[in-house]
Ligand SMILES: Nc1ncnc2c1ncn2[C@@H]1O[C@H](COP(=O)(O)OP(=O)(O)OP(=O)(O)O)[C@@H](O)[C@H]1O
């Protein structure tokens with residue numbers, strides 16, 4: 001296996017809640033994982049479970065409350081903003097929120113060129129040519145460079161954000177729902193583009209998304225988060241074919257199916273019970289109030305992420321693994 | 332609450348730091364005898380040695396600092412040696428109410444003018460009202476305060492004093508405690524003059540902010556909710572747009588109270604802090620200058636602390652638990 | 653379907669004047685929404701889906717935008733309706749959920765306050781009653797600990813949670829038409845399912861109609877009755893959900909369906925539609941898809957109209973290809 005390029009150790013990110021109901025929210029609660037150079041690691045999970053926050057911790061766009069993050073072997077979790085600057089060009093993030101991350105008063109050409117100007121990657125002509133190239137790569141005509149963000153649709157803005165993140169040739173790209181605002185044909189273009197860049201430059205991706213079909217398509221490994229923790233981490237094929245955690249199973253069973261297409265042989269698991277709040281995490285296994293298989297031990301004891309044969313799951317009663325046939329493996 | 336305490340604490344710390352810096356500049360500049368500077372030009376040797384003793388110039392720096400602060404804030408007996416015998420602190424205490432009256436009164440007027448103008452201009456964007464207000468605003472900004480003051484004086488004190496403006500009292504200041512009516516009357520034209528300039532700036536800043544805010548997505552949400560344009564403007568757009576106005580206000584208020592209203596004070600014959608600072612600079616009256624600087628710093632720092640607190644009230648995103 | 657549709661849109665056009673010419677964002681869009689019906693809209697990103705909805709809701713205040721055509725809601729014209737009258741409809745009879753949940757809420761008020769505001773704008777209820785309802789709504793859309801989180805500010809919520817707040821707000825006054833612009837894009841699939849159920853409930857309880865814009869063909873399959881496929885400001889295909897998803901007729905729809913990543917193709921390149929969508933200032937004659945269509949012919953330089961080309965009279969498309977040849981042609985790209 002190739003070497004680890006990004007590594008999180010027991011990362012915790014806490015937010016404070018104010019007012020009458022003061023308290024804290026552990027948006028990320030002790031996440032450890034390794035990202036290998038050249039791979040794509042997918043992260044899925046319920047909305048609000050801390051995926052974006054974790055992504056921002058990984059790229060150090062926020063300070064972590066505790067834990068360490070190692071990028072190319074150096075701990076970046078405590079670096080100051082200035083010290084982070086050289087790291088930034090190699091560790092980029094595409095934001096979930098395509099509009100508010102673009103300065104409305106700048107033309108999109110300048111938005112894409114800005115990181116190159118800051119890091120002085122070339123003269124004006126070179127930067128201009130690169131901007132045109134980047135815009136074309138994400139599916140725009142280079143003549144669009146003179147327009148302002150508000151003149152673009154939601155999906156178009158998202159692509160501008162991707163072009164900006166690619167401008168500095170990063171080695172790791174943390175992409176927070178980079179294609180969720182795109183129509184499927186443009187999505188296919190962008191996914192192909194990301195795949196090409198990976199082939200060409202060995203880019204590493206951390207790919208946060210809700211569309212499980214897309215995640216399956218792009219990821220080598222997939223991490224499933226629930227209430228700030230990783231509850232399952234496995235090879236994409238294996239995870240989709242045979243989820244071990246009950247939450248993963250519920251998630252997979254909720255994928256909307258195309259009309260007329262054969263339903264995979266999965267039973268619909270409807271989650272009951274209240275969605276717990278990260279401010280008030282259940283004892284024991286965070287998933288136990290909604291889990292169909294919960295027993296006494298799940299209510300009292302916190303299951304640890306246990307790794308076995310490349311698959312990690314945090315559950316007292318994991319689902320039995322289905323052994324993949326070689327045909328499925330090849331697919 | 333913790334936030335308030337923290338902010339006030341840091342304001343105190345800044346004040347302390349400023350007092351040290353000021354002290355060092357005035358009394359620890361190498362190669363200069365601070366006693367000679369304190370005593371003023373051409374002081375006699377007796378006076379010099381008296382000063383040396385009173386301020387402990389034969390002692391180490393920290394002691395000197397404490398002694399100086401003691402003279403300033405505790406015994407308040409720092410004296411000016413240029414106008415022999417004048418106590419410094421009472422001078423400031425006398426000038427401060429004048430400046431405070433002038434600036435605070437004007438601030439009320441310019442806030443009303445500025446906010447009103449900015450809101451009206453935004454509300455009637457696209458009609459003639461907007462450009463009219465903006466042109467008035469820029470005219471007000473570009474007229475120098477002392478010139479407006481002189482013109483006002485020319486009209487009210489001279490040309491039309493016998494007819495329309497016969498009710499205008501002569502230049503000068505009447506304390507509020509002595510006669511509130513006369514106080515207001517004496518300050519009316521200084522207020523208007525000062526407020527004109529700042530009202531123009533505020534109207535323009537607020538309009539720019541409001542117009543940006545009215546293009547935000549949440550304004551669209553408000554419209555889709557069926558809210559009236561007025562409610563969207565007042566309840567949704569205005570609140571966020573106030574932040575820059577508030578920080579501007581803090582800076583302006585701090586510096587004006589600290590003495591930046593000098594020109595207006597001079598033109599209208601008001602014996603305020605600006606005038607005091609000016610006079611002491613002319614005479615190189617070091618104790619007075621130093622006290623004025625500290626006084627000004629106090630208001631700038633205090634105004635900024637208040638602005639930060641207001642900020643947190645207006646915008647929940649800057650609040651910290 | 654009852655005789656009079658709830659919403660009738662006829663030849664809707666939205667044009668923006670820009671520094672370098674006119675951008676036609678919506679270009680003659682016509683459709684109807686029946687009572688209790690869910691109309692799905694899919695299409696290229698930038699094809700004018702959102703702009704069409706904004707223009708109907710009177711939300712385009714850009715001075716450079718011109719809206720023409722007609723959109724009648726329960727028989728009354730929405731385009732050009734005076735503001736006070738429109739404000740009585742917006743938020744009560746017609747509600748809208750916006751695409752970008754991150755910026756759609758006012759940052760300086762709590763989410764509960766904003767829902768209460770919505771309720772009290774249209775109904776005379778006490779503040780306590782409105783708060784109670786707001787909390788119940790937040791609970792219904794799956795915000796955990798709703799009573800407490802109602803007092804939170806938008807920036808303290810994740811993207812998906814903000815979208816749920818928006819959805820709660822739009823459902824507050826039981827609208828008879830809900831326009832949902834990619835309402836579940838920011839949500840995980842279990843929450844998405846929950847929201848779709850919620851929208852279905854609204855429909856069942858109040859007979860509401862829904863226009864659902866989405867990029868997810870799966871969502872369309874789950875919830876829509878009929879589907880419009882848009883390309884470059886036009887409808888290129890319109891039909892029943894199963895008709896469009898199972899036997900699409902327009903080459904653009906073929907490309908769209910072919911680009912969906914499917915299980916078992918991991919790591920392979922996805923099929924895309926070659927070329928770029930027509931620039932905003934391209935000529936308005938001819939089929940807008942012809943520069944990217946591998947079946948383009950001479951006829952295609954004339955604008956094809958939306959019409960039935962196959963057996964089903966309610967399955968329309970705008971393409972010059974012969975109706976009978978479609979199946980085999982589609983086979984060619986697959
Ligand atoms: N600045 C903040 N203050 C308080 N709480 C916050 C803040 N930012 C995020 N949170 C909370 O942290 C949790 C995780 O948020 P995050 O944005 O990481 O979720 P997410 O997994 O990306 O969700 P989504 O898929 O909906 O985008 C949420 O409960 C959210 O309310």
Ligand SMILES: Nc1ncnc2c1ncn2[C@@H]1O[C@H](COP(=O)(O)OP(=O)(O)OP(=O)(O)O)[C@@H](O)[C@H]1O
Nearest residue numbers: 151152153154155668677697698699700701702703
């Ligand atoms: N103010 C404007 N000036 C010029 N062109 C604009 C303006 N606003 C939008 N447009 C253009 O109008 C077209 C339609 O935009 P719209 O937001 O309706 O797309 P959409 O179909 O909703 O796309 P998405 O699925 O990505 O949200 C886009 O091509 C966009 O560039």
Ligand code: SF4
Nearest residue numbers: 939942945952971972
């Ligand atoms: S009309 Fe012509 S160009 Fe357009 S989709 Fe049909 S075949 Fe292709």
Ligand SMILES: [Mg+2]
Nearest residue numbers: 051052096811
């Ligand atoms: Mg997120």
Ligand SMILES: [Mg+2]
Nearest residue numbers: 153154702751
């Ligand atoms: Mg849109």
